[in-house]
Amino acid sequence: MARRRNPFDIFSDFEEMFEEMLREFEKMGPGEHISGPFFYGFSINQRPGEEPEIREFGNIRPERGRIEIGERKPLVDVFDTDKTVQIVAEMPGIEKEDVELNVEGRELEIKASRGDRKYHEFVELPADVDIDTARASYKNGVLDITLNKVEKNKGRKRINVE
Template sequence: MSIFDEFERFMKRWQRFFEEIERQIEEDFRRFSAQPPPGGGRPRYYYYGFEITMGPDGRPVVREFGNVRRRSDVERIEVVDEIDPLTDIVEEDDKIKVVVDMPGVEKDDIKLYISEDGRTLTIDARSKDRKYHKEIRLPVAVDPNKAKATYKNGVLSVELEKTEKRKRGFEIKID
């Protein structure tokens, strides 16, 4: 199978997925218009996106984010209250930088946790309108006492210092 065949299969799958999202949104708005939720309120929001990068094997890697999930057991989508935010992880020699898009919350709404083994970063944010949750398995253990975090214009940046350095191996001299 060529890469073009794979791409065509990939695009057909995404087209079906987006058609299902559109159908679900229309159904929710019809239901909301016919009978608004108690106490007023508004229909739930749909937040979905994806990022395509090239993997180390030369094949595309798709990372999804948002609050829309594909259910594998049925041909339906599921909308959840917690948003899985777009996240980038950049590993440097002695530190790891985690950048998370979380618009609509204030700095005081955000809670960060590092696991006891220093290998998992958990991000929770709760505001009146938005809920974010993300658990990130870090490539190496980090020191929670040296963590630094900033939040500006809807972007959370976390800088973590590694406790263990990745070994680079031995240099081979070229004759």
């Protein structure tokens, strides 16, 4: 008998993913094990009048019917203001020298590695940004990136034809 899904239960998908992870762990043989720490989490953000945004983080990801363990996805928040885009990423256990940031178009790539801690994430930027004005700092496990938006043409201007 199929379970009837409650449309107001936003956690049902996560329950299914968690059950799949447990099934994968049960399939492991006696000599098999997973080395290193592993974790999985999600954050839920909802702006007024919009659907909830659910984002995953951690180093365990359900992928096509199996569990993939790899680089950690940091917990990332993106703040879109009038003049800037601010990205805040939680990446404990590394140093600022370990962080590599790359921007191409409207995509920011965050990479960091120190010992067994490896972070990697692509962040979609909500606006075009001026990469020459980018600023980033890392303190107490928190990466803070600020990018100025590229100003769009304002008003109307007559163009003379020569």
